[in-house]
Structures are given as C-alpha cells and as structure tokens.
Amino acid sequence: MIEITCNDRLGKKVRVKCNPDDTIGDLKKLIAAQTGTRWEKIVLKKWYTIYKDHIKLEDYEIHDGMNLELYYQ
Amino acid sequence: MASRKEKPVTGKGSNSTSADDDRPTANSTNETSISVEETNRLRAKLGLKPLETGEKNSTAEPSSDKKDVHVPAENLREKRTTEELRRKLDERREKRKIEQKLAQVRTIAQTATKEDDDTVSWVEKSRRLQQQKEEAAKRAKMLEEMDEAFGVGDMVTTELIKQKAKAYTSKDLRGLKVEHDRETIVEGKDVVLTLKDQNILQEEGDVLVNVNLIDTERYKKNNEIKKQRPGYQPYEEEEVDEHGLPKPKILLAKYDTEIDGEKRDSFVLGKAGDEEAKLKAQKLMKDKLLLQQKKIESLESRPLQIASEYYTAEEMVSFKKVKRRVKKTKSSRVLKADDLIQGTEEEAASSDLGSRKRKMEEETVEDLSGFKVTIEESQKEIRQAIMKANKLKEKKVEQWDITTVARSIKREPVEENESMEEDPMKSSIILNATAEFCRTLGDIPTYGMAGNRDEDEDELMDFERQLAEERRRNQEKEERKREAERLQERGGWNVLERENEQGSDDSMDVDRHEKDNATVILDEEPDVGSGMAAALKLAMSKGYLEKEEKKRIVISKSAQELQAQRYTIEDKATEDDKYSRRNRFDGPVVEFKDKEGYKPMPKLEYMDDNGKPMSTKEAFRHLSHKFHGKGSGKLKSEKRAKKDEDKMLMNRMSSTDTPLNTLKKLQDKQKELQSPYVVLSGKMAPTSIVKPGKGKK
Numbered sequence: 001m002i003e004i005t006c007n008d009r010l011g012k013k014v015r016v017k018c019n020p021d022d023t024i025g026d027l028k029k030l031i032a033a034q035t036g037t038r039w040e041k042i043v044l045k046k047w048y049t050i051y052k053d054h055i056k057l058e059d060y061e062i063h064d065g066m067n068l069e070l071y072y073q
Numbered sequence: 074m075a076s077r078k079e080k081p082v083t084g085k086g087s088n089s090t091s092a093d094d095d096r097p098t099a100n101s102t103n104e105t106s107i108s109v110e111e112t113n114r115l116r117a118k119l120g121l122k123p124l125e126t127g128e129k130n131s132t133a134e135p136s137s138d139k140k141d142v143h144v145p146a147e148n149l150r151e152k153r154t155t156e157e158l159r160r161k162l163d164e165r166r167e168k169r170k171i172e173q174k175l176a177q178v179r180t181i182a183q184t185a186t187k188e189d190d191d192t193v194s195w196v197e198k199s200r201r202l203q204q205q206k207e208e209a210a211k212r213a214k215m216l217e218e219m220d221e222a223f224g225v226g227d228m229v230t231t232e233l234i235k236q237k238a239k240a241y242t243s244k245d246l247r248g249l250k251v252e253h254d255r256e257t258i259v260e261g262k263d264v265v266l267t268l269k270d271q272n273i274l275q276e277e278g279d280v281l282v283n284v285n286l287i288d289t290e291r292y293k294k295n296n297e298i299k300k301q302r303p304g305y306q307p308y309e310e311e312e313v314d315e316h317g318l319p320k321p322k323i324l325l326a327k328y329d330t331e332i333d334g335e336k337r338d339s340f341v342l343g344k345a346g347d348e349e350a351k352l353k354a355q356k357l358m359k360d361k362l363l364l365q366q367k368k369i370e371s372l373e374s375r376p377l378q379i380a381s382e383y384y385t386a387e388e389m390v391s392f393k394k395v396k397r398r399v400k401k402t403k404s405s406r407v408l409k410a411d412d413l414i415q416g417t418e419e420e421a422a423s424s425d426l427g428s429r430k431r432k433m434e435e436e437t438v439e440d441l442s443g444f445k446v447t448i449e450e451s452q453k454e455i456r457q458a459i460m461k462a463n464k465l466k467e468k469k470v471e472q473w474d475i476t477t478v479a480r481s482i483k484r485e486p487v488e489e490n491e492s493m494e495e496d497p498m499k500s501s502i503i504l505n506a507t508a509e510f511c512r513t514l515g516d517i518p519t520y521g522m523a524g525n526r527d528e529d530e531d532e533l534m535d536f537e538r539q540l541a542e543e544r545r546r547n548q549e550k551e552e553r554k555r556e557a558e559r560l561q562e563r564g565g566w567n568v569l570e571r572e573n574e575q576g577s578d579d580s581m582d583v584d585r586h587e588k589d590n591a592t593v594i595l596d597e598e599p600d601v602g603s604g605m606a607a608a609l610k611l612a613m614s615k616g617y618l619e620k621e622e623k624k625r626i627v628i629s630k631s632a633q634e635l636q637a638q639r640y641t642i643e644d645k646a647t648e649d650d651k652y653s654r655r656n657r658f659d660g661p662v663v664e665f666k667d668k669e670g671y672k673p674m675p676k677l678e679y680m681d682d683n684g685k686p687m688s689t690k691e692a693f694r695h696l697s698h699k700f701h702g703k704g705s706g707k708l709k710s711e712k713r714a715k716k717d718e719d720k721m722l723m724n725r726m727s728s729t730d731t732p733l734n735t736l737k738k739l740q741d742k743q744k745e746l747q748s749p750y751v752v753l754s755g756k757m758a759p760t761s762i763v764k765p766g767k768g769k770k
Contacts (some may be wrong), residue, residue: 001124005104015106019125026121033115034105 002064006031006044008071018057031070032060043071046064246342251281253290255353259285280339301327344621458509628716 003019003025007013014034018027020024030040046068051060052053063067107115113123251266258264295649304327306681323329330336384392601608612618679692687695694725698704705713742751 001109001126003106006691013104015104017107017109017112019122022121026119029119030112033119034107035110 002062004064004066004068006068006070008069013068014057014070020058021056022063023054024051024055024060026052027057037072041072043073045069045071050073249279249281249342250339251342252337252339253283253286255340257286257289281342455509 001017004016004018005013006016009033012035016027016030016033016034025039028039028042028044031037031042051068109126116123188394231247252269264283264286266283269280269282271277271280601611611617679687679695681687681691681695693703704710726732743749
C-alpha cells in the first residue's frame with residue numbers, strides 16, 4: 001500500500017491510499033470519491049507529463065509519499 | 074462505520090477517528106485523507122481489490138515472493154574437499170576398470186604355462202615346422218627337374234625374352250616426342266630417356282626426356298638470365314649468334330616466356346622428325362652461305378665521273394610531276410539526282426579532252442552558264458579576262474536595241490574601242506596583254522570619276538546638246554504659236570489641243586530623256602501584279618515612297634558638303650568647344666586680340682590664414698605642417714606671433730616720430746597755444762628756460 005498526495009493548488013489536497021499495481025484510472029476514482037468530483041474530469045500531472053488512465057502506478061514509478069498535481073478538465 | 078480499534082497504517086491515522094465515515098476529513102493543513110478501512114470499502118464499491126496492508130498480511134502468511142532470501146556464502150574449503158574426494162573416487166573407478174581389463178589378458182608366461190607346459194611339446198612343434206619346409210623345397214626341386222627333363226625351361230625363357238622384345242621396339246618409339254635439341258643427343262652415345270612427368274588430365278602423347286640434359290639446359294638458361302641486363306637498352310648493339318649472323322631483334326623479348334610459356338626445342342622420333350631436321354640443316358647451310366657472301370668485299374672503288382649539274386633521264390624519273398586535280402566550279406544550287414546523272418554524262422563526254430588549244434577556243438564560244446574554269450595558275454588570269462570579255466559582249470548585245478537611240482547622246486569610249494576591235498574578227502578574240510589590260514580597265518567603276526577624263530567631255534556635250542534642243546524646241550513652240558495665232562483667226566479650239574499636244578510632247582520628250590538615262594541607271598519596272606512587294610518596289614522606284622535611309626544620306630551628304638567648303642582644323646576646335654566642356658588647362662585656342670603685347674609674369678604667392686603673404690621659408694613650413702598634419706608647438710607659435718606683431722608695429726611706426734608720438738603732440742600743443750614753444754614745467758619762468766623756435770624733442 002502506498003500513500004499519494006494530490007494537490008490542486010486551489011484549496012484541495014488529498015492523501016490517497018492505494019496499491020502500487022492500481023492504474024491511474026483507479027487512483028482517479030479514489031480521488032474522485034474523496035474530493036467529490038467526477039473522476040473523468042480529473043487530470044493528474046507531474047510537471048509536464050500527463051498520466052494516462054490505463055497505466056499502473058508502479059509503471060510510472062509512483063512511490064509512497066509522492067506528490068501529484070491535480071487538475072480538472 | 075469503521076471500527077476505531079483498527080490501527081491506521083499511516084502516522085496520521087488519528088484524524089480519521091473524528092471523521093464521519095463517508096466524508097473525508099480535513100486536517101489542519103487542509104489535507105484530506107481516509108483510513109484504510111474506508112478506502113477498502115470504497116475500493117470494494119469501485120470493484121477493486123483491497124489494499125495490501127503489510128502488517129496484516131505478514132501475520133497471516135509469509136511475505137511475498139519478492140522478498141530477498143539470505144543465501145549463505147559458499148564455503149570454499151568445503152567445496153574443494155568435496156571436489157578432491159570426487160576426483161579420487163573417479164580415479165579409483167578408472168583403476169578398477171583397467172585392472173579388470175588387464176585381468177582378462179593372458180601373459181606370455183601364462184600361455185606358456187598353459188599350452189607348452191613342457192619343453193617336449195615345444196620341440197615337437199618346431200620339428201614339425203621344419204619338416205614342412207623341407208617337404209616344400211623337395212617338391213619344388215622335383216618339378217624343376219621334370220621341366221628340365223622335358224626341355225620346357227628354355228622355351229619358357231626364350232618366350233619371355235621374345236615377349237619382352239615384342240612389347241617394346243623402335244617401332245613403338247616412332248612418333249614419340251623428345252624434348253631436347255637434336256644436337257644435344259650425340260650419335261653413338263647412349264642416352265637414357267625417361268617419360269616426362271605430365272599432368273594426368275593432359276591428353277598429349279608421351280614425352281621423353283633425359284634428366285641430365287634437362288639439368289644442363291636449366292644451367293644454361295640460368296646463366297643467360299644472369300647475363301641479362303636491365304630492360305631498357307637504348308644503345309644496344311646487335312647481337313650475333315654463333316655463326317656470326319645478326320640475331321633478329323624481337324620487341325620486348327623478355328616477356329615472351331611469360332606470354333607463350335617456355336619454348337623448348339623438341340623433335341619427334343621417326344620420319345617426321347627427320348624431315349624437320351633436314352629443314353633445319355638446310356637453313357643452317359643457307360645462313361652459312363649468307364655469311365660467306367657477306368664477307369666478300371671488293372676493294373675496288375667506283376669509276377670516276379664528271380659531276381653533272383643536271384639529272385640524267387633515269388634520275389628524272391624520280392621527279393615525276395604530280396598531276397594537279399582538275400577542279401570544277403559550278404554555280405551554287407541544290408544538288409539533285411538529275412544533276413548527278415548529268416554530271417556523270419558530262420564527265421563521260423569530257424573524258425575525251427583532246428588538245429588544250431582547241432578546248433580554249435571552244436570555251437570562248439561557249440556562253441557563260443556552261444563555262445568551265447580549269448584552275449591552273451598560269452591560265453587563271455587569261456580565263457578571267459575571257460570571262461570579262463564575254464560579259465561585255467553580252468551586255469553590248471542587250472543594250473544594242475535600246476542604246477541605238479541613246480548612243481547618239483551617250484557613248485562609252487571603252488565600248489567603242491571594243492567594238493572597233495571586235496569588228497575585224499568577230500568569232501574569236503585575240504589575247505594580248507595590253508588589250509586585256511584595257512578591257513579590265515573598262516570595267517573599273519572608278520574610272521573617269523576623278524574628272525579630266527573623256528566622260529567629262531561627254532557630259533559637257535550632253536549639256537550642250539540639251540541646251541540646243543531646248544532652243545530648238547522653243548523655236549518650234551514659237552513657230553507653233555504663230556501658227557496657232559494664225560489659226561485662231563479661223564477657229565479657237567484647235568490651238569488649245571495643239572498646245573496640249575505640244576505640252577505632252579514636251580513632257581514626253583523629257584520623259585524619253587529620263588528613260589534614256591534610266592536605262593543606264595534604273596532597273597526595269599517591276600511588275601505590279603505579282604504582289605505587294607512588287608508594288609512597294611515600284612512605288613519606291615517611282616519615288617512615291619521614299620526610303621528614309623536614302624534621305625538621311627542625302628541630308629548628311631549635303632551637310633558635309635556645306636561643312637567641307639570652309640573647313641579648317643581651327644574651326645573644328647572652336648566648334649567642339651561649343652559643345653564639349655572647355656579644357657581648363659589648355660586655355661583658349663584663338664589668340665586674345667586685345668592683349669597682344671601681354672606677357673604673363675607668373676608669381677607664386679602664398680597667403681597664410683590671416684591673408685598675409687608668406688615668405689618662401691614660411692610657405693614651406695606651412696605646407697609641411699599641412700602635409701604632416703601637425704603644426705608647431707604652442708611656444709613656437711606664440712614666439713612667431715610675437716615676432717609678427719613686432720614686425721607689424723615696426724612697420725606702423727613712423728620714421729619721423731617717436732613711438733609715443735611726442736612730436737605730433739608737441740605740434741598739436743603749439744597749434745593750440747599758438748606759440749612756437751611749449752612750457753614743460755609749469756612754475757618756471759618761461760623765458761628762462763625755453764627759447765623761442767626751439768621746441769623740445
């Protein structure tokens with residue numbers, strides 16, 4: 001289990017617990033559940049790379065305690 | 074509702090205790106997070122597998138396969154010992170195997186002990202063997218004896234020899250090739266020939282060689298190679314073979330062996346070989362003979378002769394004259410097949426040339442189109458002359474009917490001359506140098522242009538004649554008028570017509586004159602009907618249209634004439650000056666009349682910046698400063714300025730007065746006081762000091 005912090009710099013900061021073999025899509029769903037937004041509208045970014053839904057966290061080398069940028073589309 | 078007893082995984086699990094089950098909790102840092110349990114529930118809803126919490130799982134089952142397993146390091150000593158043990162075991166096994174194998178093999182001693190246990194049996198055995206041998210020998214002897222008894226032995230031997238002889242005779246040797254020079258194998262001496270080693274696949278006949286001869290040949294060849302000089306020998310002497318005959322030189326002979334392979338002397342045993350040998354011998358004989366011939370040399374010199382300056386008839390043969398080719402000049406036109414045929418016919422016809430003289434005559438009779446020019450340097454001129462004469466003749470014939478009228482007016486002296494010449498012998502022309510010269514002169518276009526020639530006279534006569542005619546016409550006119558006046562008394566209209574007629578006649582007269590002249594100058598009137606070009610041409614010739622070119626030429630000509638009348642080189646200079654810029658260094662070309670006595674006195678004066686004239690020294694300095702781009706220093710320039718000022722002051726100072734103008738002041742004072750003196754010191758008595766008439770200076 002890993003914990004990831006997602007922050008849109010508009011007042012929402014979420015810590016999400018997830019498995020490393022979850023996909024980004026799953027993560028988005030979890031975030032959506034926590035924040036109350038629709039998961040389709042979420043964009044996860046790190047610098048300029050937009051994470052794609054069907055790829056696992058471990059494949060993106062997202063580890064415990066990492067910060068992801070949270071955007072809405 | 075999540076149980077609060079569950080220990081949260083994260084350190085910040087405490088905040089979840091106060092949180093509502095669905096709602097994520099916000100902590101002080103505005104960070105929301107939910108507990109594992111809640112997450113798991115959420116995940117279940119989303120259809121995801123539960124979170125893998127390490128603590129929980131570790132108690133339930135061993136850690137995942139990904140975990141590292143501690144592998145103890147290998148004990149090298151143990152390993153070595155085990156290896157050694159194994160090796161020893163293998164060795165043992167091998168040994169055992171070998172021993173087993175050896176155990177099966179019997180040794181000599183063993184066999185001896187087994188079979189020939191005692192010496193008796195051994196002796197018996199050996200004895201038996203000997204007996205057998207003896208028996209075999211006896212039988213052979215017996216057979217021999219039998220053969221001898223019947224006389225078979227001799228026969229057999231003779232047969233054998235015969236067979237051998239039959240197998241190989243000199244007949245069989247015929248056609249065999251011996252790869253040696255014939256001379257090397259000397260008669261009466263045994264030479265053992267062997268079959269030469271050859272390629273198996275080679276299907277040529279056998280070749281015989283002698284090993285010794287091969288060796289000698291090789292030696293010879295090597296010697297020759299040693300003697301060889303480097304490839305290029307510009308001054309090589311002719312080599313001579315053993316008979317003293319020069320060897321034929323072969324170009325780049327050194328490459329022959331490489332190209333053709335090695336050449337070997339060979340002869341074939343049998344008839345053919347003999348033939349070849351014979352030929353060779355013959356050739357040798359010939360060579361020898363040649364050599365002998367060469368050696369014959371007479372000491373007698375050639376008989377003396379008188380040196381002649383001329384060649385004899387025999388010698389002249391070598392100077393055979395090269396025949397010049399007959400060139401044909403034809404009028405340039407497109408070549409057609411018909412022309413070619415004609416040409417061949419002509420050639421056929423002209424192949425029978427006959428004598429040259431007759432041909433010349435023929436040619437003179439021939440008209441120009443068929444004229445053949447045979448170019449030979451000596452005759453070229455003559456032919457040209459003939460051509461010219463022909464042309465003239467033609468022209469004359471053409472002009473005859475036209476010129477009958479014009480002849481009375483204009484007459485060409487040359488033509489006349491010609492006609493006179495022509496009259497006595499019309500058919501042929503006599504060619505002499507002067508006549509030719511005259512004839513050619515007749516065609517010179519510039520002849521008579523320069524004035525004081527016959528033609529001038531003609532022109533004059535022409536003019537006079539015209540005048541006379543005019544006079545005559547006027548007379549006629551007057552006569553007619555008079556007649557008309559006479560007639561007018563009878564009837565009016567006739568006169569007018571007559572007059573008209575007269576006028577037309579007059580104009581016609583003029584026309585005729587013009588025509589007469591035109592026959593010489595103008596071409597025939599072009600046909601208008603043939604096309605636009607023709608019409609234009611006509612118009613041009615009539616003068617309806619004027620060529621601009623012509624006009625311009627005319628104008629320019631007239632201008633030139635005008636100019637030329639009073640043309641001097643000086644004029645040209647002034648004229649040019651008007652248009653071109655005057656060269657300012659040259660000055661006016663025409664002398665300036667007012668200043669006739671003027672002799673310029675050039676004087677160079679240099680002014681400084683203040684406009685003062687400088688001396689040569691100063692001028693030089695000034696120029697130098699300008700040239701070098703830097704003046705003299707401050708001190709020096711100041712000094713110079715001071716000097717200048719002093720000089721100026723000096724100049725200004727009058728020679729009659731002091732620098733302070735005391736004299737002038739004195740005079741002024743005297744004028745003012747109206748006294749011839751001036752009192753210098755006020756309190757003194759004037760009389761005592763200053764005397765009248767004597768001013769202070």
